[in-house]
Amino acid sequence: MTSIIKLHCLSGAGDESPPCYVLQIDEFKILLDCGWDEKFDMDFIKELKRHVNSIDAVLLSHSDPLHLGALPYAVGKLGLNCPIYATLPIYKMGQMFMYDLYQAHRNVSDFDLFTLDDVDAAFDRIQQLKYNQSVNMKGKGLGIRITPLPAGHSLGGTVWRIAAPGEEDIVYAPDFNHKKERHLNGCEIERLMRPSLLLLGAMNADYVQQRRRLRDEKLMTTILTTLRGGGCVLVCTDTAGRVLELAHMLDQLWRNRDSGLVAYSLLLLSNVSYNVVEFAKSQIEWMSDKLTRAFEGARSNPFALRHLQLCHSVAEVTRTPGPKVVLASFPDLEAGFARDLFLQWAPHQQNSIVLTARTSPGTLARDLVEKGGDRTIELVIRKRLRLEGAELEEFLQQQKQRVHHNNTIKEETTGISSDSDSDGELEMWVVTGRHDIPVRHDTRPSGCFKSNKRHHAMYPFHEDRNRNDDYGEIIKPEDYRLAEIVDAEGEIRDVPPAPPQKQEPEEEMTEIPSKCVTSVRQVSIKANIQYIELEGRCDGESLLRVVAQAKPRSIVGLRAPEPALMALKKYCEAENIENIFIPNKGDIIDATTESHIYQVKLTDALMSGLVWRPCGDAELAWLSAACCPRAMRPLPDDESTSDVLMSLEPAEGTAHTASFINTVKLSELRTAIAKIGLNTEFSGGALECCNGTIAIRRLENGRVALEGVLSEEYYKVRELLYDQFAIV
Incomplete structure (x- = not known):
């Protein structure tokens, strides 16, 4: 039995937009990735909103925002409520990516697309899988099985194999790398053989990749030349994906005394750099065989990086003396610490900026890759500044009014309240908690005047605040605040310790009074701009060879510019692949194997x-x-079609001849006849009973004939014979 297979391309088709697809297998809908790019395109979100209530499962292939960036928004704002499947490293590192992304935008703007609570809620729904662990879907997805396979592009990166009912086999491979790297094994190409449908990320179909040795030499030459010239090197990388390959490689170079790099500093700068390294230490089993053997043999953790200093603010980098190499997020230079350092270091010609990924069109990094440096560009600068002067006074005044308003409401809720009894005049003074039950004395008023009675709580509860810690020290909230340094431009990076207060404030201020400002600046780029491709994807030649070896019956080219898609299509036609689909954003691909099948x-x-x-x-x-x-x-929301x-x-007025469905075995029929007390025996290939007066024979055409004298026993035997069939 075959299945109806359709692919709805919400994003990531016909261009380099982030991957997000709805794969429909009969009635079961699977969301393949849920990426978001640097622009946070809301048109894509509107398209996703139409399908969010009908999605039955989500499959995540990588941990970067390009593959799961919109997941917190979908869960927190759109109400996505279904199982999400990913590997353990994607679960861990994906959280680090989203924490860093949120904090990077929050540091310079009033970012409100999602919160950290939305991130936690989204990742709490993830069901963690191991490589080659098959999971059978339930309900509408009965008969569908998903299996994660190693992709080789990032830690825990996945190529999904989806087995549909029948002989349908679907492989979803958006980004993968067949070559072994320092910290990762390559993709298992043999596990991708002969699928019915291959959903392939064709980003590099026409890309000629430089050899790994030449790339490493170019990186080392850039670093040594810049450091010896008294400059600094900014390596723009991601938060918790490709940065692991770079960090491991550079730390190994720093350990080599002959390299001459020990005298310089190597730093990793992101909001979650400490957590990323700690998680990497605990996920050695997901890495390459070489690192696994080294850990099992000598118990040496390859990510116990001795020369890598972990930083969480630009101020820490500034305090580090001398020339230095900094791995900073994000690679697109649209936000994060990498953009901050770029603005500081780009005007100085002794520095170098190393770009490791092409990123999406329209980003600052993509512009530098295509046009290079040695020019002046206009950039929009966003900052968060501390309030001062009249603005600070106005903010504090609003704060006091808000505190006073809250205290007034609290007094009205838990303080003195008046109520009237049946006579309408009895005033009660009850000082209780929110859920206490007041008790009224069983006294009757005497005389013609009403009397005021004081009431008490039946079960009073008083919660005493503990002002001391376990060792008797007085708890001071200001001791637990992070230190803050305001740079020369007045930009806030950390939170300073609050000045000591003589008395406890009525309500503690949760954040430093600040505002976001936007300006336009002319930035002169005099630093050395180098693009060294370290994305960890298959190049064009290897990608096409994988397609030739996999030999899929149908292939869909996804997330690539038009030249790459045309190169893939031309190669598939030369290899005689039956069906090649090149969809655009919003297209629906009908990849059903059978030509005449309807739902x-x-x-x-x-x-x-x-x-x-x-x-x-x-x-x-x-x-x-x-x-x-x-x-x-009718379709939901603002759709105009149905x-x-x-x-x-x-069908009325139709009739049919009864059909007898089953194959009767005479031996089983003999047992059934014997149960009603009739003697039976086989004679001449026929089953005879009642002293030979009734005979049951099997004819040459496979049918069964009943012969005999009409009697009560004859009708009993005929009824037993009919019971052997399903008569419809």
């Missing part, structure tokens, strides 16, 4: 009229129906 709905009126007959372990029924279009089904679904309606 229809069974109406309630039809199902209620069926008469089911048992036949072994199954039940059968005769169906007489006509295929006709259903009423137009789907016309075909349905089966009961």
Whole structure:
């Protein structure tokens, strides 16, 4: 039995937008990745919102924002509520990516697309899998099985193999690398053989990659030349993906005394640099065989990086003396510490800026890769500055008014309240908590005047705040705040310790009063700009060879510019691949194997009229129906089109001859006849009973014939014979 397979390209088709696809297998819908780029395109979110309630499962292939950046928004704001499947490193490192992304934008703007709580809620839904661990879907997805395979592009990176009912086998490979690296094994190409449908990321289909040795030499030459010239090197990389390969390689070079690099500093700068290195130390089993053997043999952790200093602010980098190499996030230079250092170091010609990825079109990094440096560009500078003067006074005044308003509401809720009894004049003074039950004395008023009575709580509860820690020291909130340094431009990077206060404030201020400002600056780029490709993807030649070896029946080229897609299509035609799809954003690809297969709905009126007959372990029924279009089904939100679904309606005035379904075994029939007390025996290939007056024979055409004298026993035997069939 085949399945109806459709692919709806929400994003990542026909261009370099982030990958996000809805794969429909019959009635089961799978969201393949949920990426978001540096622009945070809301048009893509509107398209995702249409499908979010019908998605049954989410598969994540990599941990960077390009593959899961919109997941917190989908869970926190759109209400995505389904199982999410990913490997353990994607779960761990994906959180670090999103924490760093959120903090990088929050440091310079009022970022409100999602919160850290949304990030936690999204990753709490992830079901962690191991490589080659198969999971069977349930409910509508009965018969569908998913299996994660190593992709080789990032730690825990996945190529998904999806087995559909029947012989359909789908492989989703957006980004993969077949070559071994220092900290990762390559993709297992043999596991991708002969799928029915290959969903392939064709980003590098026409890209000629430089050899690894030449790339490493170029990087080392740039670093040594810059450091010996008294300059600094900024290596723009990601938070927790490709940075591991770079950090491991550079730390090994720093350990080599002959390199002459020990005299210089090597720094890793991001908001979560400490956590990234700690997680990498605990995930050695997901790395290359070489690192695994080294850890098992000598118990030496390859990510115990002795020469790598971990930094969490630009101020820490500034305090580090002398020439230095800094690995900073993000590679697109649109936000984060890499952009901050770029603005500081780009105007000085003794420095070098190393770009390790092409990133998306329109980003600052892509512009530098295509046009180079030695020019002046106009950049939008966003900062968060501390409030001063009249702005600070106005903020503090609003803060006091808000505190006073909250205290007033609190007093009205838990303080003195007035109430009236049946006579309308009794005033009660009850000082209770929010959920306390007041008790009224059982006293009756005497005379003609009303009397005021004081009431107490039946179960009073008083919560005493602990002002001391376990060792008797007084707890001071200001001791737990991070230190802050305001740079020369007035930009906030950390939180300074608050001045000591003589008395406890009514309400503690949760954040430093600040504002976000935007300006336009002319930045002169005099530093040495070098693009050294360290993305960890297959190059064009290798990608096309993988396609030739996999030999899929159908292939869909995804997330690539038009020249790369045309190169892939031309190669597939030369290799005689049956179907090649090159979709654009918003297209729906019908990749069903069978050409004449349709999907229809069974109406309630039809199902209620069926008469089911048992036949072994199954039940059968005769169906007489006509295929006709259903009423137009309105789609949610602002869609202007509707789907016309075909349905089966009961066909009136149709009749059919009863069909006997089953293969009768005479031996089983003999046992059934013996149970009602009739003697049977085989004679001349026929089953005879009742002293030869009734005979049951198997004819040459496979049918069964009943012969004999009409009697009560004859009808009993005939009824037993009918019971051997499902009559529909």
